[in-house]
Amino acid sequence: xxxxxxxxxxxxxxxxxxxxxxxxxxxxxxxxxxxxxxxxxxxxxxxxxxxxxxxxxxxxxxxxxxxxxxxxxxxxxxxxxxxxxxxxxxxxxxxxxxxxxxxxxxxxxxxxxxxxxxxxxxxxxxxxxxxxxxxxxxxxxxxxxxxxxxxxxxxxxxxxxxxxxxxxxxxxxxxxxxxxxxxxxxxxxxxxxxxxxxxxxxxxxxxxxxxxxxxxxxxxxxxxxxxxxxxxxxxxxxxxxxxxxxxxxxxxxxxxxxxxxxxxxxxxxxxxxxxxxxxxxxxxxxxxxxxxxxxxxxxxxxxxxxxxxxxxxxxxxxxxxxxxxxxxxxxxxxxxxxxxxxxxxxxxxx
Amino acid sequence: xxxxxxxxxxxxxxxxxxxxxxxxxxxxxxxxxxxxxxxxxxxxxxxxxxxxxxxxxxxxxxxxxxxxxxxxxxxxxxxxxxxxxxxxxxxxxxxxxxxxxxxxxxxxxxxxxxxxxxxxxxxxxxxxxxxxxxxxxxxxxxxxxxxxxxxxxxxxxxxxxxxxxxxxxxxxxxxxxxxxxxxxxxxxxxxxxxxxxxxxxxxxxxxxxxxxxxxxxxxxxxxxxxxxxxxxxxxxxxxxxxxxxxxxxxxxxxxxxxxxxxxxxxxxxxxxxxxxxxxxxxxxxxxxxxxxx
Numbered sequence: 001x002x003x004x005x006x007x008x009x010x011x012x013x014x015x016x017x018x019x020x021x022x023x024x025x026x027x028x029x030x031x032x033x034x035x036x037x038x039x040x041x042x043x044x045x046x047x048x049x050x051x052x053x054x055x056x057x058x059x060x061x062x063x064x065x066x067x068x069x070x071x072x073x074x075x076x077x078x079x080x081x082x083x084x085x086x087x088x089x090x091x092x093x094x095x096x097x098x099x100x101x102x103x104x105x106x107x108x109x110x111x112x113x114x115x116x117x118x119x120x121x122x123x124x125x126x127x128x129x130x131x132x133x134x135x136x137x138x139x140x141x142x143x144x145x146x147x148x149x150x151x152x153x154x155x156x157x158x159x160x161x162x163x164x165x166x167x168x169x170x171x172x173x174x175x176x177x178x179x180x181x182x183x184x185x186x187x188x189x190x191x192x193x194x195x196x197x198x199x200x201x202x203x204x205x206x207x208x209x210x211x212x213x214x215x216x217x218x219x220x221x222x223x224x225x226x227x228x229x230x231x232x233x234x235x236x237x238x239x240x241x242x243x244x245x246x247x248x249x250x251x252x253x254x255x256x257x258x259x260x261x262x263x264x265x266x267x268x269x270x271x272x273x274x275x276x277x278x279x280x281x282x283x284x285x286x287x288x289x290x291x292x293x294x295x296x297x298x299x300x301x302x303x304x305x306x307x308x309x310x311x312x313x314x315x316x317x318x319x320x321x322x323x324x325x326x327x328x329x330x331x332x333x334x335x336x337x338x339x340x341x342x343x344x345x346x347x348x349x350x
Numbered sequence: 351x352x353x354x355x356x357x358x359x360x361x362x363x364x365x366x367x368x369x370x371x372x373x374x375x376x377x378x379x380x381x382x383x384x385x386x387x388x389x390x391x392x393x394x395x396x397x398x399x400x401x402x403x404x405x406x407x408x409x410x411x412x413x414x415x416x417x418x419x420x421x422x423x424x425x426x427x428x429x430x431x432x433x434x435x436x437x438x439x440x441x442x443x444x445x446x447x448x449x450x451x452x453x454x455x456x457x458x459x460x461x462x463x464x465x466x467x468x469x470x471x472x473x474x475x476x477x478x479x480x481x482x483x484x485x486x487x488x489x490x491x492x493x494x495x496x497x498x499x500x501x502x503x504x505x506x507x508x509x510x511x512x513x514x515x516x517x518x519x520x521x522x523x524x525x526x527x528x529x530x531x532x533x534x535x536x537x538x539x540x541x542x543x544x545x546x547x548x549x550x551x552x553x554x555x556x557x558x559x560x561x562x563x564x565x566x567x568x569x570x571x572x573x574x575x576x577x578x579x580x581x582x583x584x585x586x587x588x589x590x591x592x593x594x595x596x597x598x599x600x601x602x603x604x605x606x607x608x609x610x611x612x613x614x615x616x617x618x619x620x621x622x623x624x625x626x627x628x629x630x631x632x633x634x635x636x637x638x639x640x641x642x643x
Contacts, residue, residue, distance in 0.1 A: 031481040039493055148379070152628060156620040158573055160580045161596050161613030168606055288486025292577050296600065310492040311582055318496055322489040329484050 017341050025334040032326045037083045040093075040319045092323070093316035097309055102320035105305060110324065111195035112182060113294070113301030117286045119198075119221035124228035124286075125279060129272075131229070132236020136244060137263065147233060154230025159289060163223045163296035170219060177219050180298035183212050220297040224289055228282045235278045239271035246270075273343055280336030284329030377632070383625025390619055394439035403430035405437035405590040416607050423607040425598065427588075434590035435611050441502070441591045442619065446571040449506045449513070450564050453571075456510065457517025458560065462548055464518065465525025476522065479515035487512045488577055495583040502575070502591070505584040509574050513567065520563055521556055528552050562634060566627035569620035576616050592616045 008016065064073075074082070086093075092102035135147040170177035178184065182197055190201040190209050198217060201210040243249065244267050252266045253259075290303030298304070302321050309317035393400060403409070407429060414424040422431035464475040482490075487509075494508035495501075528534060534551045542550070576593030578584040585591030592612040599609025 027477075028481065028484055031477065032484055035481060035485065039497055148628075152624050153617075153621060156569060156573075156617060156624050158576055158580075158593070158596070158613055158616045158620070160577060160593075161609065161616065164596065164600050164609050165613065168603065172603065284484075284486060288488045291488055291492070292580065295581070306489055306492060307581055310496055313496045313499075315493060315496050318489065318493040322485055322493055325486040325489060326484045329486070 014341065018338060021334055021337055021341075025330055028330050029327055032323060032330070033084060033087060034080070036319045036323050037080050040315055092320040095309065095317040095320075096314045097312045097317060102317050105317065106302060106320055106324055108195075109300060109302045109305045112299060113287065113290050113303055115196035115198060116217060116220055116224065116294070116299055116301060117283065117290060119217050120224035120228070120286055121279065121283055123221055124225040124232055124282070125275075127225070128229045128232025129236050129275065131233040133240055133263070133268070135233065135237040136240035139241065144237075147237075151230040151233040154226045154233070157226060158292075159223055159227060160292040160296055162226060163220070163293050166219055166223055167296065178212070178215050180296075182216055182299065183209070184216075187212060220293050220299055223297075224286060224293045227289060228286055231282060232275065232278060236271060236275055239274045240267060243267045243270045273340060277336055277340060280333045281329075283332050284325065287325045287328060377629045379625045380629025383622040383629065386618060386622035387626065390439055390622065391443065393436055394443055397433075397436045397440060401430070401433040401436045403433040405429070405434045406588045407433070413602070413605050422611045423605070425595075425608055426602060426605075431595075431607060431611055434595060435592070435615050437590045438592045438595065438612060438615060439619075441585060441589055442572055442576065442616070445502050445506055445575055446568060449509055449571045449575065450568050452506070452510045453513040453567070454517050454560060454564050457514035458521050458556070460514065461518035461521030462525055462552070462556075465522035466529050466544065466548055466552070468526075472522070475518065479518050482512060483515050485512065488574060491574065491578060492581065492583060495578065500583045500586060502579070502585045502589070505575055505578045508578070509571065513571070513574075516567065517560070517563065520559065524556050524559065525552065528555050559634060562627060562630040565623060565630055569623035569627065572616060572620050572623070 011019070090103050092106070094100065095102050095105055098105055131147050131151065135144045138144050167177075167180070171179055183189065187209070190197055190206050190213075191204050193200045193203055197213040198210060201207075201213055244263075246267075249262060249266050252262045257266075287302075290299075290301055291306050292303070293299070294301050294303035295307045302324065306318050306321040308314075309321070408427050410420060410424045410428045410430065412424060412426055412428045414420055416423040420430050420432065422435060425431055425434070460475050460479070464472040490512050491505070491508040494511055495504050498504040498507065529552070531551075534547055537547050537551055575584055576591070576596075579591045579593030580597045582594070582597065585594045587594065592615050595612035596609040596616075599605065599607075599612070602608055
């Protein structure tokens with residue numbers, strides 16, 4: 001034991017941090033599966049009556065066979081082990097709605113959601129950081145007040161409603177936005193590489209498809225970004241105010257550097273590092289926000305899949321979606337922490 | 351960064367005697383929010399007198415555009431949209447309040463236990479909180495509702511499951527410093543029980559920031575409940591619930607008044623709650639305020 005301890009502390013700081021972070025990440029993933037197990041296996045009362053028809057459920061022989069086949073006669077810890085085993089093999093059960101394995105469904109729908117959420121994240125970062133920096137520079141002036149109201153409105157607006165309103169105004173009334181979906185009706189998808197239409201069409205040089213794909217993603221991405229713009233703006237403002245107060249910013253000013261350089265080079269740097277962390281967390285929230293946006297824009301991603309599954313009370317499919325989103329969330333945040341630690345050596349202490 | 355670096359770095363909060371730094375009552379944004387909230391509560395209470403029609407009364411022609419007779423038009427069943435929006439406040443507000451109260455009580459107890467006792471108890475509770483926070487809130491709530499069956503109360507329960515950790519986190523971080531204060535230590539030395547020390551010595555320090563957090567979370571509660579209803583998992587027809595009204599409207603795309611007005615109602619309530627919560631947060635002692643974000 002003490003040997004282990006000594007060799008652990010002999011490892012370089014960064015490596016130790018990385019290993020510890022990976023370990024915590026794996027533990028979290030395990031915990032996530034435990035919650036999903038509890039929800040799918042334990043909560044919905046009797047899986048027998050949920051999965052068998054009335055007639056079959058009244059036949060004791062069929063019920064016994066069913067219980068044995070799915071391990072329902074075993075104690076719960078053993079059932080959890082079975083569940084994990086199936087999970088590791090990529091078996092999330094079968095969707096009651098599509099009658100396909102949930103994994104297959106997710107594989108089909110996930111790229112569209114990743115594409116949408118990434119586009120929204122880029123928009124949110126650009127607008128959020130810009131607004132936050134302006135608000136910090138003009139602290140307590142009218143731009144600050146205005147930006148505060150904008151960012152509060154951003155986190156207050158119901159996204160599903162905003163999606164409908166923007167669709168009504170820009171598509172139905174003004175006709176400047178294309179309709180719902182990822183491409184025009186009857187449009188041919190680019191060759192499947194990543195299954196993200198914008199990237200695939202770019203890779204294969206199909207410029208017409210690329211421009212339709214881009215024009216279809218703008219509106220849903222903007223709507224999805226609104227909430228995150230609000231939170232990133234507020235966070236950027238706070239982080240900028242803090243770094244503008246630092247001594248080195250004062251010395252930079254005292255050296256006579258132009259204000260522009262002071263803000264963009266000296267104050268922005270540390271603020272940006274903090275914003276990356278928030279962005280990582282916001283990405284997870286965005287993935288769940290897609291449920292409300294995709295259902296309005298008929299965007300064929302996991303959000304719409306979760307929505308349709310929820311309507312059909314298809315628990316396995318919803319649980320599959322939340323499992324995947326939770327794991328993406330954990331992995332993204334782990335990656336963000338690692339990047340942060342690489343950039344900023346202060347993080348590794350402790 | 352702590353072991354649980356999934357979330358923002360743990361922040362240490364120092365308790366202070368004065369909870370409000372500058373008066374929240376002089377901030378225009380907060381006052382506007384407060385006035386709006388009062389108006390909306392009045393609207394809910396006075397609904398039968400404000401509206402000439404009942405929320406599920408089907409007297410009028412279907413799909414009438416807004417007019418002097420029907421201010422917000424009529425819906426697909428000939429019901430008055432204005433009446434439904436007004437009565438909708440009687441659905442959304444109480445359920446959101448219920449949600450915030452349940453989540454804050456559970457979260458506070460969990461956070462207090464974790465922060466006060468520390469050690470492995472703290473570890474277990476806070477890791478559980480991390481786990482829940484790793485899940486996408488609305489999708490996990492959807493799963494819980496799917497397991498429990500659709501309905502507004504089940505939706506509230508589902509959202510409680512996903513929203514207690516935020517309270518637990520804030521309370522815990524405050525507890526960590528308060529429990530070592532001399533006055534808490536001295537009552538412990540006098541032989542006061544843990545429970546009594548928590549209630550008598552610690553509680554007064556935590557209540558203020560908790561109210562601020564609850565105000566901020568109230569808006570979120572309204573949003574997520576409306577979202578679940580929009581998805582058909584919350585309120586069931588014919589209840590006049592704003593989210594499900596927007597959802598009805600989305601089926602009749604060209605009849606804009608069906609979804610625009612209930613959506614505006616949601617926006618107003620959430621905006622008002624956020625104006626108030628945000629102003630209160632700014633008024634908080636800056637060191638306490640750090641626990642919030």
